[in-house]
Amino acid sequence: MYEDDELGSLRGMIEFPCGCKARALIYEGSKGQFSVQCPICGKYTRFDSGTMSAVTVRPVRGAVRKLNLRKPPSR
Numbered sequence: 807m808y809e810d811d812e813l814g815s816l817r818g819m820i821e822f823p824c825g826c827k828a829r830a831l832i833y834e835g836s837k838g839q840f841s842v843q844c845p846i847c848g849k850y851t852r853f854d855s856g857t858m859s860a861v862t863v864r865p866v867r868g869a870v871r872k873l874n875l876r877k878p879p880s881r
């Protein structure tokens with residue numbers, strides 16, 4: 807099930823710095839940094855929605871396992 811995205815709630819977008827034609831959409835009210843894996847090349851990118859910039863980063867080792875204390879329901 808998809809929710810409709812509202813164009814009005816978007817503040818802008820940041821391109822992945824790895825050179826792929828992928829972008830991350832930044833919503834109004836979002837601040838801080840977040841990490842997304844590039845859907846094309848699989849590299850990790852850290853986005854800063856405050857400065858609207860992005861850098862390619864090496865994934866933090868074991869971060870997912872550490873944060874994933876509760877297992878999501880398997881599909």
Ligand SMILES: [Zn+2]
Pocket residue numbers: 822824825826828844845846847848849
């Ligand atoms: Zn990429």
